[in-house]
Amino acid sequence: MNSFTNNNLEKIYITGEKKLTGSVNISGAKNAALPLMALSLIINKDFNLYNVPDLADTRLMSNLLIDLGIAINWRKGNLNFYGKPKKDEASYDLVRQMRASILVLGPLLASKGTAKVPLPGGCAIGSRPIDLHVMVMEALGANVKFDSGFIISSLSNEGLKGGVINFPKVSVGATESALMTAVLAQGQTKIFNAAKEPEVTDLANCLNKAGADIKGIGTDNLIINGVKELNQVSHSVVSDRIEAGSFAIASSITKGNVEINNINPKNLTEFINILKLTGSKVEIFENSMNVSCSQRPKTFNVYTDPYPGFPTDLQAQYMALMAIANGKTLIKETIFENRFMHVPELLRMGAKISVNHQEAEINGVKNLKGAKVMASDLRASMCLILAALAATGTSEIDGLNHLDRGYENLEDKLTNLGAIIKRSN
Numbered sequence: 001m002n003s004f005t006n007n008n009l010e011k012i013y014i015t016g017e018k019k020l021t022g023s024v025n026i027s028g029a030k031n032a033a034l035p036l037m038a039l040s041l042i043i044n045k046d047f048n049l050y051n052v053p054d055l056a057d058t059r060l061m062s063n064l065l066i067d068l069g070i071a072i073n074w075r076k077g078n079l080n081f082y083g084k085p086k087k088d089e090a091s092y093d094l095v096r097q098m099r100a101s102i103l104v105l106g107p108l109l110a111s112k113g114t115a116k117v118p119l120p121g122g123c124a125i126g127s128r129p130i131d132l133h134v135m136v137m138e139a140l141g142a143n144v145k146f147d148s149g150f151i152i153s154s155l156s157n158e159g160l161k162g163g164v165i166n167f168p169k170v171s172v173g174a175t176e177s178a179l180m181t182a183v184l185a186q187g188q189t190k191i192f193n194a195a196k197e198p199e200v201t202d203l204a205n206c207l208n209k210a211g212a213d214i215k216g217i218g219t220d221n222l223i224i225n226g227v228k229e230l231n232q233v234s235h236s237v238v239s240d241r242i243e244a245g246s247f248a249i250a251s252s253i254t255k256g257n258v259e260i261n262n263i264n265p266k267n268l269t270e271f272i273n274i275l276k277l278t279g280s281k282v283e284i285f286e287n288s289m290n291v292s293c294s295q296r297p298k299t300f301n302v303y304t305d306p307y308p309g310f311p312t313d314l315q316a317q318y319m320a321l322m323a324i325a326n327g328k329t330l331i332k333e334t335i336f337e338n339r340f341m342h343v344p345e346l347l348r349m350g351a352k353i354s355v356n357h358q359e360a361e362i363n364g365v366k367n368l369k370g371a372k373v374m375a376s377d378l379r380a381s382m383c384l385i386l387a388a389l390a391a392t393g394t395s396e397i398d399g400l401n402h403l404d405r406g407y408e409n410l411e412d413k414l415t416n417l418g419a420i421i422k423r424s425n
Ligand code: UD1
Pocket: 030, 031, 032, 034, 100, 126, 127, 128, 129, 130, 131, 132, 133, 134, 169, 170, 171, 172, 173, 174, 195, 199, 312, 313, 335, 336, 337
């Protein structure tokens, strides 16, 4: 059972230096599940999603959709959605808790002709603007204005119209917004400089199964021929490559040997290549990989980049590994401007890291030491868990509300691999 509903006073205690061994099953991807769930606003026939991770974020998206009028039957990882949205205004109390709530804007507009969505608030990893989502709505014929903290989009009698969207930068969320809205527009939409992340591909594949006409899936340029309506569909959420990468590092950082199942290793190609260069052994199979490491990690410089580059969502976890590497590593964060919040906490554990704007210089130490630390965001919390797994002594990790947004049954999965981990007040 995930304990994300528990109070925020809980902490995770980890006693480190245990080699992790055994096998772990990776859950469905949070970042794929969230936009897929938002499709329930435009698929008004029987819609089933399988392999949905049970997380604070997916529960929140579920509540947001229920509040809009969608009925959801949630049985283990299988969700059945039915009904149409009954209102066009998303709840401020829910949206402010999760930035990805912006994903309901396009589908709500497509379904209701108007959509009123609160501006998602700031975020620990940068300002995270929504201008590209707005650009998408306008390119597809919507009128967009801002009033009292809401984005209000509306359509004329002509409805959604196909258009040309030339993204000035690659955005996962804005590409997803464009797909979810353009599939129901009249005529053709062309998207240039689209995000190619596996989660975007998963969304596009599900839409095509429901009768949409999207071409160029997995490339920079997408062509969408609008359809009148979407049909019933059942779809299984792609597995979580970020969770898989996190467990791979858990194996390497503890000099362990872990089989990571239920994955598509192709979605992790760049990460796996780099992990190998740092001295880990990675054996790749069709739906799994085995990661082991018997030496202190070697250094390898990394910069984050949109897919297929090194994922920003694995940057913090990779830094934990490099914190104990033999030598100096440079890590450059190119996607978000403030994504080194884990650094001061790693310093508390004895790491030697300095940050200059978007670049961190890590001088590997032989051993990290257990300490009391505070997670600042989702991936930072995993970084601290990994550091604690390798550290001498016991660490106390606070700020679990972030962790619970994105890792399903984490303590159980790590305990099964031999970690000494417990959650308590
Ligand atoms: C998604 C992921 C997140 C991941 C990120 C980058 C989900 C729910 N979250 O976030 O885990 O870290 O992709 O892989 O899928 N930007 C703008 N204007 C916009 C939108 C984005 O300038 O309207 C900028 C962002 O500030 C950032 C860059 O574009 O610098 C990429 O962000 P984006 O890909 O949109 O991230 P998200 O979709 O929010």
